[in-house]
Amino acid sequence: MVQPKTLLISFLFLSLLVFIESKHDNHEVKEEEEEIVLKRSMFPNDFIFGVATSAYQVEGAYLEDGKGLSNWDVFTHVPGNTEGGENGDVADDHYHRYMEDIDKLEYLGVNAYRLSISWSRILPRGRFGDVNPKGVLFYNNIIDNMLLKGIEPFVTMHHFDIPQELEDRYGGWLDPQMQEDFVHFAKICFEKFGDRVKKWITINEPNIYTMFAFMEGTYPPMRCSIPFGNCSAGNSDLEPLIAAHNMLISHAKAVKLYRQQFQPTQGGSVGLAVNAFHFEPYTDDEFSYQAVERSYAFNFAWLFDPLIHGDYPPLMRKYVGNDLPKFSKQEKKLLKGSVDFLGVNHYTTFYAIDCLNSDECTLTENRPVKGFVGITSTRNGILIGDETGIPVFHVVSYGMEKLLNNLSIRYPNTSIYITENGYSPPNYKEGSEMLQDFKRIEYHKAYLVAVAKAMRKGAKVEGYFAWSFMDNYEWGQGYKVTFGLYYVDRNTMKRTPRLSARWYKDFIANTEKSSTY
Ligand SMILES: *[C@@H]1O[C@H](CO)[C@@H](O)[C@H](O)[C@H]1NC(C)=O
Ligand SMILES: *[C@@H]1O[C@H](CO)[C@@H](O)[C@H](O)[C@H]1NC(C)=O
Numbered sequence: 001m002v003q004p005k006t007l008l009i010s011f012l013f014l015s016l017l018v019f020i021e022s023k024h025d026n027h028e029v030k031e032e033e034e035e036i037v038l039k040r041s042m043f044p045n046d047f048i049f050g051v052a053t054s055a056y057q058v059e060g061a062y063l064e065d066g067k068g069l070s071n072w073d074v075f076t077h078v079p080g081n082t083e084g085g086e087n088g089d090v091a092d093d094h095y096h097r098y099m100e101d102i103d104k105l106e107y108l109g110v111n112a113y114r115l116s117i118s119w120s121r122i123l124p125r126g127r128f129g130d131v132n133p134k135g136v137l138f139y140n141n142i143i144d145n146m147l148l149k150g151i152e153p154f155v156t157m158h159h160f161d162i163p164q165e166l167e168d169r170y171g172g173w174l175d176p177q178m179q180e181d182f183v184h185f186a187k188i189c190f191e192k193f194g195d196r197v198k199k200w201i202t203i204n205e206p207n208i209y210t211m212f213a214f215m216e217g218t219y220p221p222m223r224c225s226i227p228f229g230n231c232s233a234g235n236s237d238l239e240p241l242i243a244a245h246n247m248l249i250s251h252a253k254a255v256k257l258y259r260q261q262f263q264p265t266q267g268g269s270v271g272l273a274v275n276a277f278h279f280e281p282y283t284d285d286e287f288s289y290q291a292v293e294r295s296y297a298f299n300f301a302w303l304f305d306p307l308i309h310g311d312y313p314p315l316m317r318k319y320v321g322n323d324l325p326k327f328s329k330q331e332k333k334l335l336k337g338s339v340d341f342l343g344v345n346h347y348t349t350f351y352a353i354d355c356l357n358s359d360e361c362t363l364t365e366n367r368p369v370k371g372f373v374g375i376t377s378t379r380n381g382i383l384i385g386d387e388t389g390i391p392v393f394h395v396v397s398y399g400m401e402k403l404l405n406n407l408s409i410r411y412p413n414t415s416i417y418i419t420e421n422g423y424s425p426p427n428y429k430e431g432s433e434m435l436q437d438f439k440r441i442e443y444h445k446a447y448l449v450a451v452a453k454a455m456r457k458g459a460k461v462e463g464y465f466a467w468s469f470m471d472n473y474e475w476g477q478g479y480k481v482t483f484g485l486y487y488v489d490r491n492t493m494k495r496t497p498r499l500s501a502r503w504y505k506d507f508i509a510n511t512e513k514s515s516t517y
């Protein structure tokens with residue numbers, strides 16, 4: 001175990017080295033390879049620096065004040081479904097501690113906070129029942145108190161949790177009826193909160209959600225088919241595509257409603273958040289470069305292309321054919337240009353392996369729905385980056401820069417918010433040992449430098465949200481995957497700022513002393 005002091009000295013030493021190198025060696029070094037030390041001044045004054053959470057992961061109070069059951073409440077209560085049987089019944093008890101938490105946001109000095117609304121807290125039975133006034137009151141309290149401290153709400157409407165009733169009635173996102181339910185929910189949100197909420201994210205990560213819920217069957221409603229998994233029902237090749245299709249159309253209909261009925265008076269903007277990875281070619285040949293192209297298409301362009309250009313990426317159509325649902329002419333019109341900004345959740349980079357001409361792929365990778373791309377984090381026995389608490393996530397900060405530059409080529413002049421970016425340590429440890437989180441600081445610094453470099457090359461990035469404000473319920477993986485700038489004691493619920501929280505505060509305030517971290 002390296003003592004913090006030793007680490008501190010070596011960090012100091014390292015940054016000195018970088019400084020000396022860049023002073024004397026600047027003629028040979030190309031701009032891309034130059035070591036850059038992160039500074040607040042690399043970002044515009046009005047740049048958004050925030051932190052993010054989502055409702056189910058932090059709120060708890062799963063049965064309080066008239067809230068209906070969500071799909072996650074039901075799913076996590078079935079033995080065997082989640083790591084250690086853990087659930088979000090209490091989570092971080094944010095429902096009762098939000099005032100304390102807003103004080104902590106103020107301490108951090110963030111100018112924005114990304115939260116999500118629990119659909120079943122507002123509409124316990126979806127459109128088949130009434131609005132729950134106590135649910136509305138809870139979010140009003142949060143929003144009002146944030147605004148009092150000068151913190152802008154970025155509100156996600158749907159972040160993985162839906163009222164269970166919609167699942168029971170018609171199978172949730174697999175059914176087009178969901179479009180009507182989503183628009184109903186969105187309308188309530190605009191009506192109740194839109195006078196104060198000016199940044200909306202309709203849906204979080206349709207690509208990740210549909211993969212786990214309908215391809216691998218590890219999130220509710222646990223549907224899949226062999227060889228992806230052995231669920232009691234489902235079709236892993238088709239259903240993720242159908243569910244995402246319904247999500248996209250739901251988004252577009254909600255945005256149409258917003259633009260017609262609310263935007264003229266409320267003046268806000270709407271986006272959708274996608275989990276976007278970067279991919280590097282596994283080998284230095286044309287097949288691998290094509291695999292990277294397909295990875296981009298099947299990972300984020302699947303969703304961003306329709307929102308910007310009005311239809312799925314041609315590469316997806318080419319490989320998935322008629323299994324990929326089609327938009328009607330009217331739907332295309334509705335979708336095209338239906339976002340004011342792209343929400344980008346970015347964590348890591350993979351190597352992309354071409355499965356069309358290689359036998360290095362698994363059975364599941366070698367399918368049309370995966371674009372015939374295999375992914376790996378290892379090449380020639382060497383990991384692509386340092387390990388994290390999510391086994392397939394590694395620290396690859398240059399991936400952020402390349403991703404953002406590629407996004408701005410594909411979607412020119414489109415505003416981007418990094419709606420999630422963060423680090424969890426590979427080995428969970430209880431208690432104070434976890435407070436000295438140098439690796440998390442290093443991660444955020446390196447990724448922020450990558451954002452700044454991409455912006456210098458023209459990426460229109462307007463904000464950055466660290467995932468996460470505090471440790472929380474990491475879905476099926478429970479509480480031992482910790483992304484928080486704040487450590488949350490599971491027994492007492494006490495929140496303690498990690499070193500990274502102090503660093504982020506100092507960085508945002510531009511009072512960072514380089515020797516401190
Ligand atoms: C799938 O699960 C069923 C029921 O648990 C079992 O009978 C069957 O052998 C499993 N199939 C495979 C291929 O694992
Ligand atoms: C886009 O991604 C590819 C594939 O990794 C990479 O080679 C390229 O440099 C990226 N483009 C930009 C402009 O960063």
Ligand SMILES: *[C@@H]1O[C@H](CO)[C@@H](O)[C@H](O)[C@H]1NC(C)=O
Pocket residue numbers: 413
């Ligand atoms: C880019 O977008 C802004 C507003 O979103 C607009 O004012 C500007 O004209 C656009 N620039 C180009 C080159 O399209």
